[in-house]
Amino acid sequence: MKKFMNAVDTVLTESLDGFVAAHADILALGDEHKFVRRRTLRPGKVALISGGGSGHEPLHAGFVGHGMLDAACPGQVFTSPTPDQMLAATQAVDSGAGCLFIVKNYEGDVMNFDMAAEMSDGVLRVVTNDDVAVENSSYTTGRRGVAGTLVVEKIVGAAAEHGLALPVLKALGERVNAATRSMGVALTSGTVPAAGKPTFDIGDGEMEFGVGIHGEPGRRRDTLKSADAIAEEICASILGDLGDKAKGPALLFVNGFGGTPLMELYLMYNSARRILEKRGVTIVRSLVGSYVTSLDMAGCSITLTMLDDEMTGWWDAPVHTAALRWGM
Amino acid sequence: MKKFMNAVDTVLTESLDGFVAAHADILALGDEHKFVRRRTLRPGKVALISGGGSGHEPLHAGFVGHGMLDAACPGQVFTSPTPDQMLAATQAVDSGAGCLFIVKNYEGDVMNFDMAAEMSDGVLRVVTNDDVAVENSSYTTGRRGVAGTLVVEKIVGAAAEHGLALPVLKALGERVNAATRSMGVALTSGTVPAAGKPTFDIGDGEMEFGVGIHGEPGRRRDTLKSADAIAEEICASILGDLGDKAKGPALLFVNGFGGTPLMELYLMYNSARRILEKRGVTIVRSLVGSYVTSLDMAGCSITLTMLDDEMTGWWDAPVHTAALRWGM
CATH class of the missing domain: 3.30.1180.20 (Dihydroxyacetone kinase; domain 2)
Incomplete structure (x- = not known):
C-alpha cells in the first residue's frame, strides 16, 4: 500500500483536520469529528444533511457550503456513519425549518440515517439510486446511489437556499433522482x-x-x-x-x-x-x-x-x- | 497501459475538444488545436499567455478565463508547444496593450516562447523556477518550474484584469516567483x-x-x-x-x-x-x-x-x- 499517511487509525481524522483548516472561511468541524458543517448558518432555512462512508472525497463534505449542504457526516472509509453523527449534525444545523437527509442507497447508510431521523423531529429524507449497472449489490438492495447524488445535492441545495419548504425540497430531490x-x-x-x-x-x-x-x-x-x-x-x-x-x-x-x-x-x-x-x-x-x-x-x-x-x-x-x- | 483513449495520436485533440465543449461558456479553441483562449476578450488589457507540454492538466488551459490567462498553448504530452502556437495565440488575444508570456523553466519551453516573442511586438516574459529539489535536470538548466506557476498565473492574472501595465505585471510575476x-x-x-x-x-x-x-x-x-x-x-x-x-x-x-x-x-x-x-x-x-x-x-x-x-x-x-x- 502506497499512501500518504501516518497511521491507519488516523487517516480519516487527520484528513478531516486538514480539510477544515484549509477551508476555515466556510467550514467548521463538529466535536469528535462527527460532522463537517457550514461555519455560518442561515436561520429559517431547511437544513440539508448528507454523509456516508469516507473514501469518496470530495463527496460529501466538499459540498458543504452556500447553495448545497449544511452538514456532512463522514463514516470510516467505506463504512456508514453512525446515527449519533447524524443526530449531532441535525442538532447543530437545524434552525427550526426542518432537515432533509440526502442518503445514497446502501443498506447501512439508509438504516443509520433512518434511526437518526426517528430520534429527531421534522426530518425527511431523499434516497438516491442512480446507478443503472445492477439491481442489488454487495451493500445494496435495489440500485446503488452514486455520482448522481452530487446533482441532487446541488439542485436541492439551491432550492433550500432560496427558502423552499421541507416537503417541496423532498419532492424536488426525488424528481432529480428520478431524472x-x-x-x-x-x-x-x-x-x-x-x-x-x-x-x-x-x-x-x-x-x-x-x-x-x-x-x-x-x-x-x-x-x-x-x-x-x-x-x-x-x-x-x-x-x-x-x-x-x-x-x-x-x-x-x-x-x-x-x-x-x-x-x-x-x-x-x-x-x-x-x-x-x-x-x-x-x-x-x-x-x-x-x-x-x-x-x-x-x-x-x-x-x-x-x-x-x-x-x-x-x-x-x-x-x-x-x-x-x-x-x- | 490502462487509459481511457481511442488512439495514441488523438488523445490530446480529443481531450481538448471535450474540454472546450464542456466549458464553452468561457472558452474557445484556436485553429488546429493551437491554443485555448477566452471566448470574450477584454480590450485594453495586457494579454497573459502560458502553455507547455500537455499531461499537467488542468494546468494551463484550465486557468484560462476571467482573472487568470487569456490563452494557453498545449504541446503534445510532455513536449513543448511550438513557436507558431504562441504566435497564433498572441495574434488572437493581444488587444494592443501587449502580452506577457508565463513560461515554466524547461529548455524547450523557454526557447520556443522566446522565438515567438521575437516574432511579435510588445511581448515580455516571466520564467518560473520554483522547484527547490535540484539544480539542473533532464530538461532544465537551473531550477524547474512546477506548481508555483499556478500562483504566478493567479496573482498576475488578477493584476492584469485590473488594468496594470505590461512592465509592472512582469515585475509582479518575478516577485511572486521569487517568493x-x-x-x-x-x-x-x-x-x-x-x-x-x-x-x-x-x-x-x-x-x-x-x-x-x-x-x-x-x-x-x-x-x-x-x-x-x-x-x-x-x-x-x-x-x-x-x-x-x-x-x-x-x-x-x-x-x-x-x-x-x-x-x-x-x-x-x-x-x-x-x-x-x-x-x-x-x-x-x-x-x-x-x-x-x-x-x-x-x-x-x-x-x-x-x-x-x-x-x-x-x-x-x-x-x-x-x-x-x-x-x-
Missing part, C-alpha cells in the same frame, strides 16, 4: 487503508464494467475497450433505462474515481457528448472532474440528468463549497 | 500514452523524493516514509531555501500529481501546515487539489508562497476558469 442515471467502469482497484491491499484483483488488460464506488462488482469483467466503445455502452444503458424521458436538455457529468487524470476524463466527456447528442439529447450543462471517488481507483462514471427549466435554474444558482463553486 | 518554493514526491510513475509504459520503475515500498512533473529524477530514491516525515523534509527544504524570507503570512498549496486522491492531499496539507506554523510561517491562504499534474502519477508537491498585502489581494480577486473559481 438521473449513472454507470461506471474501473481500470484498477482502490486500496482501503485498513485493508492494506487492493479491494479486488484486475488484470493488465481488463476493466470492471458497471463497477460500484466501493469497488463492488458490476455487470462483467471485460477486456479494456476504447473510450468510444465504453462511452457507447454506458450511454446506451443510461438511455435505455430512461426510455421516453431520454430527449431534450440534459446535464452530462463525467466523474473520475480518484486515480484517473483530467485529460482522460475530458476525452471520455467528448466521446459521451457526441454519442448522446446523436440520440436526441442536448447537453446544456456539463461537469467534468473527480467528485465522487473511490479512493485511488482508476476509472470513471458517466451521469446524465434530464433537465427541466426549474432544475436548470437551481443548477446554475450560486454555490460556494470546497469542491464546487460558481456564481459567487 | 515561491515547491518540492514534490512520487509514489508511482505516470504513463505517457505514446510510450505505453511507465516513465520510470519504482518499487512497492519506494518513493522518488524531489521528483519533477515529468517524472524526472529528484534528490534520491528512498523508502516510503510517513506523511509527517515527508512533509517535514519538504518543508525544511523550502524554508531553508527561503532563508530570512520564511516568516509571516503565506499561501500553502498542496498539489496532487494526478493519481493521488483528495483524502491523502488534505492529510499532507494537515502535516505541512502544522510543521510550517511551528516555524514562524502563518498560513493565511490555502489551496489543495490536483492542479499541476503528471498524467496518472501518484504523488504530491508542496508549494509555499510568502505573501505581502498586494499579493494577497490579487490572490483573493475574482477568478472564473475551468479549474479555479471564486468571487464571481
